[in-house]
Amino acid sequence: MNRPPPKRRDAKSAPRQASPAPRAASANRPQKSAPPGDSAPRKPTGKPTGKPTGALFGRGTRKPLATPSEPPRRLFATPSTKPSEAPETKRLGPPPSRATGKAAGKPIAKAAGKPPSKTPAKPPAKSFSKSFSAHVPKPEAASTRRGIAGPKKLYPLKPVDPSRPVAPLVRGEWLFTTREGYEQDLLEELSIARKLDGARVISPGLVAAPAGYHDATFARQAMPIRAIVKTTHATELDRQVTQTLRELLVRDAPDKPWALHVWVADSEESNRFARIADMLDRSVTAQAASVDLAWANRRVPNARAARDALGWLAQVCVLSATEAVVSAQPAIDAHSLHPGGRARMRVDSAAPSRAAMKLEEALDWFGEGPSRGDRCVDLGAAPGGWTHVLLGRGAQVLAIDPGQMAPSLANHRGLEHILGSAFDVEPDQPVDWLFCDMVWRPLEVAALLAKWARRGWASMLIANIKLPMKHKAPFIERIVTILQDGGWTRVRARQLYHDREEITVCGHRK
Numbered sequence: 345m346n347r348p349p350p351k352r353r354d355a356k357s358a359p360r361q362a363s364p365a366p367r368a369a370s371a372n373r374p375q376k377s378a379p380p381g382d383s384a385p386r387k388p389t390g391k392p393t394g395k396p397t398g399a400l401f402g403r404g405t406r407k408p409l410a411t412p413s414e415p416p417r418r419l420f421a422t423p424s425t426k427p428s429e430a431p432e433t434k435r436l437g438p439p440p441s442r443a444t445g446k447a448a449g450k451p452i453a454k455a456a457g458k459p460p461s462k463t464p465a466k467p468p469a470k471s472f473s474k475s476f477s478a479h480v481p482k483p484e485a486a487s488t489r490r491g492i493a494g495p496k497k498l499y500p501l502k503p504v505d506p507s508r509p510v511a512p513l514v515r516g517e518w519l520f521t522t523r524e525g526y527e528q529d530l531l532e533e534l535s536i537a538r539k540l541d542g543a544r545v546i547s548p549g550l551v552a553a554p555a556g557y558h559d560a561t562f563a564r565q566a567m568p569i570r571a572i573v574k575t576t577h578a579t580e581l582d583r584q585v586t587q588t589l590r591e592l593l594v595r596d597a598p599d600k601p602w603a604l605h606v607w608v609a610d611s612e613e614s615n616r617f618a619r620i621a622d623m624l625d626r627s628v629t630a631q632a633a634s635v636d637l638a639w640a641n642r643r644v645p646n647a648r649a650a651r652d653a654l655g656w657l658a659q660v661c662v663l664s665a666t667e668a669v670v671s672a673q674p675a676i677d678a679h680s681l682h683p684g685g686r687a688r689m690r691v692d693s694a695a696p697s698r699a700a701m702k703l704e705e706a707l708d709w710f711g712e713g714p715s716r717g718d719r720c721v722d723l724g725a726a727p728g729g730w731t732h733v734l735l736g737r738g739a740q741v742l743a744i745d746p747g748q749m750a751p752s753l754a755n756h757r758g759l760e761h762i763l764g765s766a767f768d769v770e771p772d773q774p775v776d777w778l779f780c781d782m783v784w785r786p787l788e789v790a791a792l793l794a795k796w797a798r799r800g801w802a803s804m805l806i807a808n809i810k811l812p813m814k815h816k817a818p819f820i821e822r823i824v825t826i827l828q829d830g831g832w833t834r835v836r837a838r839q840l841y842h843d844r845e846e847i848t849v850c851g852h853r854k
């Protein structure tokens with residue numbers, strides 16, 4: 345894309361310099377858009393809001409910013425910085441001015457630089473190199489890179505030959521379901537983590553392995569195969585499944601409350617059996633009472649209720665009209681508390697983007713979320729789906745994005761928007777939560793998140809990380825390592841139901 349040459353600014357009149365990331369700024373990189381269906385990164389309009397902010401997090405007067413960056417490009421290019429450290433901004437010359445409005449409460453954040461320029465950034469000219477924040481990328485030798493360097497050597501997975509017959513499911517194995525199209529990524533993950541010989545794709549969205557793997561990123565649901573029910577007639581399936589469930593639960597979890605999930609894999613092929621799964625669920629419910637009333641009465645409405653009562657989760661994965669896989673395990677061990685891992689979230693119609701559902705699901709998975717008065721920073725916030733969710737919980741939000749927030753959020757109490765790059769902002773004091781849904785190079789995003797932990801700027805992290813096209817599993821390992829090196833603990837990664845070409849990561853500090 346041809347771009348106009350950058351405007352030169354002289355040292356005195358230009359106190360800040362476009363920062364490294366949207367320092368992207370810098371080159372003629374090909375553009376990459378957000379995953380489809382998501383709130384795609386909107387082209388920043390370049391129009392300053394000119395409005396004073398709520399000034400929850402900042403001091404001084406917010407400057408209207410003249411040239412916010414374009415949405416980032418070249419998401420998965422090799423980063424020019426060390427992955428373990430976010431690009432630092434050298435403070436040289438006069439301190440940068442605030443991008444936020446005047447403070448109404450305790451100020452906690454300041455913008456350390458100008459939002460990325462729409463024009464490509466030039467390498468700093470000698471004459472004014474001392475007058476702005478500058479980033480000097482350190483070239484990194486390919487041999488020093490961790491993780492996916494040379495993935496072919498490390499993880500020589502052969503593509504599954506669709507013409508080869510798949511080994512049938514065996515009792516004692518584990519059944520995983522994944523997003524359709526991610527079966528190979530799950531296989532790769534299982535083979536890296538567990539060296540599971542014999543892991544194989546059963547059908548679109550379904551993978552079997554000789555053993556389980558706790559918290560696999562690409563598994564939506566995972567369950568031990570306790571029985572495989574095959575019937576000659578479809579009419580027999582519900583009776584045999586009910587009988588099998590009763591035997592398993594009465595033997596292994598006597599007197600325990602239990603919940604039942606009947607599901608199909610989320611694929612075109614398996615979704616044809618979704619109606620059968622619904623009918624099976626209803627007839628098991630109806631038959632349970634006649635088979636064993638005491639057992640039937642211990643059933644609780646859902647997996648969450650079973651988990652809270654230290655009960656069990658029974659699962660039935662319907663493979664066809666005459667075949668189903670039956671599982672039962674303590675609900676606390678369940679990979680997901682949603683049937684087949686499909687955590688369908690609803691958000692109110694006022695949410696500025698569907699991305700709000702991603703955050704709702706992430707909070708559900710994380711197990712906790714911000715409460716009233718918590719201070720949250722939302723990196724890559726526009727148009728404001730995540731911010732909307734956080735404000736709805738009564739949190740204070742500092743939204744950072746070179747793009748505009750939805751008009752519905754304008755002047756919202758508790759919200760401050762810095763129209764600029766996340767790479768240019770640092771808080772004046774620690775916040776409770778760091779949220780991030782930036783469409784930007786994932787390794788650089790991970791390094792930025794690591795920097796937030798290293799500096800003690802946030803206590804809890806939920807971030808959405810965009811995935812590369814290939815070798816996603818080793819790539820995720822690399823992302824997790826960067827976050828852990830930064831100081832995030834209990835780091836987990838999961839491709840949630842509402843995630844597309846992306847994953848959600850979470851972590852705590854200490």
Ligand SMILES: C[S@@+](CC[C@H](N)C(=O)[O-])C[C@H]1O[C@@H](n2cnc3c(N)ncnc32)[C@H](O)[C@@H]1O
Nearest residue numbers: 385697699724727728729730765766781782783
């Ligand atoms: C998927 S959208 C975010 C959607 C948002 N979470 C929501 O709920 O509506 C990705 C956003 O990342 C922003 N972004 C990209 N690079 C950024 C950077 N360096 N700093 C801040 N935001 C950035 C884009 O402008 C875009 O608005």
